[in-house]
Amino acid sequence: MANEFPSTARVVIVGGGVMGVGLAYHLGHEGWGADTVLLEKSELTSGSTWHAAGQITHSTSSFGLGKCVDYNISLYSGVLEAETGQPVTWHGCGSFRLAYTEDEMDWLRHTLSVGRALGFNIELVGPEEIAKQHPFYNLDGVLGALHTPDDGHVDPTNVTMAMAAGARQKGVRIIRQCRATNITQLPSGEWQVETERGAITCEHVVNAGGTYARQMGEWSGLQLPMTSMTHHYFVTEPVPEFQGLERELPVIRDDKKVSGYIRMEQNRGLIGIYEKENPNSVWHDHCPWEYENWLFDADYDRVMPYLEESLNRMPVFAELGIQRDVHGAISHPPDGNPLIGPAPGVRNYWCCCGTQIGIGWGPGLTRELARWMVHGSADISMRDFDPRRFGSYATKDWQVVKAEEDYCLRHEIPFPHFNRLAGRPIKPSPLHELLKAKGAVHEEVYGFERPRFFAKGIAQEDHYSFNRTPVDDMIASEVKAVREAVGIMDVTAFTKVMVQGPDAYALLDRLTANRMPQKVGAITLTHMLNRAGRIELETTIVRMGEDRFYLVCAAFFEQRLLDHLAHQRDGEDVTITALSANWSALSLNGPLARDVLANCTDADLSNAGFRWLSAQEINVAGHSIWALRMSYAGELGWEFHMPNAACLDVYNALWTAGEPHGITDYGSFAMNAMRMEKGFKGAGELTNEVTLAEADVLRFARQDKDYLGRDKTLNTDLPWICAYLEIEPDGKADGHGGEAVMLDGDVVGATASVVFGPTVGKILAFAYVKPSAATPGTELEVVIHGQARAARVLGEPAYDPNSDKPRTDAKVSA
Numbered sequence: 001m002a003n004e005f006p007s008t009a010r011v012v013i014v015g016g017g018v019m020g021v022g023l024a025y026h027l028g029h030e031g032w033g034a035d036t037v038l039l040e041k042s043e044l045t046s047g048s049t050w051h052a053a054g055q056i057t058h059s060t061s062s063f064g065l066g067k068c069v070d071y072n073i074s075l076y077s078g079v080l081e082a083e084t085g086q087p088v089t090w091h092g093c094g095s096f097r098l099a100y101t102e103d104e105m106d107w108l109r110h111t112l113s114v115g116r117a118l119g120f121n122i123e124l125v126g127p128e129e130i131a132k133q134h135p136f137y138n139l140d141g142v143l144g145a146l147h148t149p150d151d152g153h154v155d156p157t158n159v160t161m162a163m164a165a166g167a168r169q170k171g172v173r174i175i176r177q178c179r180a181t182n183i184t185q186l187p188s189g190e191w192q193v194e195t196e197r198g199a200i201t202c203e204h205v206v207n208a209g210g211t212y213a214r215q216m217g218e219w220s221g222l223q224l225p226m227t228s229m230t231h232h233y234f235v236t237e238p239v240p241e242f243q244g245l246e247r248e249l250p251v252i253r254d255d256k257k258v259s260g261y262i263r264m265e266q267n268r269g270l271i272g273i274y275e276k277e278n279p280n281s282v283w284h285d286h287c288p289w290e291y292e293n294w295l296f297d298a299d300y301d302r303v304m305p306y307l308e309e310s311l312n313r314m315p316v317f318a319e320l321g322i323q324r325d326v327h328g329a330i331s332h333p334p335d336g337n338p339l340i341g342p343a344p345g346v347r348n349y350w351c352c353c354g355t356q357i358g359i360g361w362g363p364g365l366t367r368e369l370a371r372w373m374v375h376g377s378a379d380i381s382m383r384d385f386d387p388r389r390f391g392s393y394a395t396k397d398w399q400v401v402k403a404e405e406d407y408c409l410r411h412e413i414p415f416p417h418f419n420r421l422a423g424r425p426i427k428p429s430p431l432h433e434l435l436k437a438k439g440a441v442h443e444e445v446y447g448f449e450r451p452r453f454f455a456k457g458i459a460q461e462d463h464y465s466f467n468r469t470p471v472d473d474m475i476a477s478e479v480k481a482v483r484e485a486v487g488i489m490d491v492t493a494f495t496k497v498m499v500q501g502p503d504a505y506a507l508l509d510r511l512t513a514n515r516m517p518q519k520v521g522a523i524t525l526t527h528m529l530n531r532a533g534r535i536e537l538e539t540t541i542v543r544m545g546e547d548r549f550y551l552v553c554a555a556f557f558e559q560r561l562l563d564h565l566a567h568q569r570d571g572e573d574v575t576i577t578a579l580s581a582n583w584s585a586l587s588l589n590g591p592l593a594r595d596v597l598a599n600c601t602d603a604d605l606s607n608a609g610f611r612w613l614s615a616q617e618i619n620v621a622g623h624s625i626w627a628l629r630m631s632y633a634g635e636l637g638w639e640f641h642m643p644n645a646a647c648l649d650v651y652n653a654l655w656t657a658g659e660p661h662g663i664t665d666y667g668s669f670a671m672n673a674m675r676m677e678k679g680f681k682g683a684g685e686l687t688n689e690v691t692l693a694e695a696d697v698l699r700f701a702r703q704d705k706d707y708l709g710r711d712k713t714l715n716t717d718l719p720w721i722c723a724y725l726e727i728e729p730d731g732k733a734d735g736h737g738g739e740a741v742m743l744d745g746d747v748v749g750a751t752a753s754v755v756f757g758p759t760v761g762k763i764l765a766f767a768y769v770k771p772s773a774a775t776p777g778t779e780l781e782v783v784i785h786g787q788a789r790a791a792r793v794l795g796e797p798a799y800d801p802n803s804d805k806p807r808t809d810a811k812v813s814a
């Protein structure tokens with residue numbers, strides 16, 4: 001019976017805002033519509049969606065979000081209405097993002113380079129052009145603006161209703177006025193969603209609860225990191241000057257003066273403000289279930305300086321009253337990016353929440369989530385959105401501090417490597433204080449504190465710019481010290497997981513593309529794929545015993561690795577143990593690494609006694625530790641892995657032994673420059689967006705074994721391939737990733753990672769380009785800060801192409 005409350009479904013989405021409905025719409029398009037039920041406790045959009053201001057812009061330097069935004073604009077500006085017959089009230093007025101400082105101009109130049117890669121209609125214009133299109137804005141002090149003419153705004157409720165209509169057309173059942181009251185996992189692995197009208201058993205459950213998402217997560221034992229922040233926009237009385245305008249004025253984003261946006265709302269003015277201090281977080285413990293279309297009273301004191309400045313910027317508003325204030329709550333995650341993907345530690349519980357910009361980002365993100373659920377992989381890199389990028393360190397109190405920080409940063413310049421400092425340190429390594437005292441500037445990665453560089457003769461802090469800064473000199477000197485002598489780095493943040501038991505080999509063999517380490521002490525670098533054949537993660541596997549394997553990978557992949565192992569396990573007798581929090585790691589690299597280590601251990605460190613890519617348990621400073629002869633820097637080197645209690649002693653012993661050799665501390669920035677000089681790919685290139693062939697890492701895969709995703713790696717019809725480029729430096733700006741790559745004037749791809757290689761004196765990049773542009777020797781151009789720079793595809797590592805250095809058998813000095 002069509003109207004009967006369903007007792008089963010393949011998917012139950014809980015939450016009827018733009019995120020939940022967007023997912024329902026896209027699941028419909030991916031073929032799951034007839035199996036999907038959406039539950040909304042009151043009316044669609046009645047949480048945060050309805051009070052969104054509704055703008056959308058191509059002005060983003062995030063490559064992934066850029067793809068989503070572009071899709072959303074096409075949906076809003078025609079596709080959705082044509083498909084569903086429902087109007088969405090698209091206002092294609094375009095927009096400007098203003099710059100008052102050279103730093104802001106550099107940000108816009110970088111955004112322009114990314115926009116070019118994505119094929120956006122985007123240009124940098126001066127004040128004259130802004131004034132021509134927006135004669136009412138006070139442009140005092142404005143240097144220029146990014147003009148994105150295809151932008152606009154839309155009615156959030158209409159958009160959601162249109163997607164709901166589209167979802168229904170594809171068979172999705174939308175049940176309003178039905179509150180979910182609990183979500184639990186059954187012994188079968190299915191989920192049970194209890195509601196006011198009965199329970200539904202489903203294979204997949206989706207938390208699209210908006211401001212309720214965190215408390216909904218608690219039903220299932222999840223601690224989803226987000227906090228509700230309140231944001232104001234104001235609508236003025238009618239503006240006489242707007243009468244009779246031939247076209248709607250572009251939306252203005254004024255990050256510096258207004259910390260927000262200003263646009264027309266029919267014949268009125270609309271001013272939205274993200275104050276940069278005293279933000280207001282609410283509902284830390286509980287968002288009342290009965291709230292529907294809930295708004296707070298305006299808090300003028302909080303926003304007054306920005307409101308006053310907006311009147312200064314828009315003098316035609318100055319004498320008008322505020323006719324309507326909209327002060328509503330929106331979810332903010334700790335790092336600004338939404339939570340889109342699997343919940344940590346469980347199977348088939350999906351997050352579609354934590355989204356501060358639902359109208360701007362929502363449909364594109366939910367399309368990716370639908371693809372992930374249905375096909376096993378999204379089509380854009382989900383690294384920044386995967387809910388598993390946070391761990392148990394993201395406590396309730398921490399989330400509040402971070403969400404408040406995020407809100408205040410909304411209209412700050414997103415400098416490269418911007419270091420969010422609130423709520424830190426949360427997971428200091430045993431060396432944290434020592435390295436800080438030695439000048440370390442730390443970054444946070446999966447909660448861990450990791451040194452990014454050591455300040456010598458400069459302030460011990462981040463030096464922000466889109467151009468070179470004094471930090472580049474620190475990086476160059478750390479790289480030089482490692483390349484010419486020896487350096488040590490605290491790499492405790494790495495993910496460290498032990499897999500052991502009678503079936504450990506069999507499980508890992510089934511999940512990894514490369515040959516498993518055969519002998520105890522052998523090391524393999526390998527990739528794990530998802531069922532769509534795309535890269536899940538890259539990991540090093542050390543065979544520590546016959547049935548004992550130690551996996552090391554990038555810090556933020558810990559939960560992703562644990563979940564992948566747990567979900568793919570099929571009855572194998574294994575124990576999987578996360579060691580990241582209890583084990584520390586150090587990396588010793590450089591031509592004198594052997595000399596240093598020889599002073600600390602009796603182990604035979606010669607090539608015969610300790611092969612490259614092998615591991616041994618050795619004694620250093622009275623501690624038995626694992627030494628792995630491998631080097632991400634591309635030098636003679638070892639990584640040491642040990643219980644936390646040993647770390648300080650081992651570091652001190654290596655440091656003391658290294659002092660006569662000029663040992664230097666180095667950080668992640670130098671490490672990144674060195675791995676790029678060696679042509680080693682990292683997490684920025686090896687994403688769920690690509691296969692092994694596309695990432696050009698097929699040499700790490702064995703085609704004589706079977707492994708998850710293997711059949712997809714055999715596809716030779718590649719849309720793009722990861723090319724290794726050298727780019728001519730200009731001594732000023734080196735690029736930051738996402739920039740357009742051009743061949744004969746046409747865009748052929750985009751950069752993934754970009755860095756200056758101090759040893760080789762070139763900018764080095766990995767870029768995904770059309771296969772026709774990937775042949776070594778091809779002359780290309782890369783658009784850095786809006787300017788085309790000469791680039792060339794390299795066929796081998798820029799540094800030590802034959803890898804002689806890590807394999808050297810150089811004698812220990814006398």
Ligand SMILES: NCCCC(=O)O
Binds near residue numbers: 056261360
């Ligand atoms: N309150 C979200 C506004 C997003 C924007 O238009 O910049």
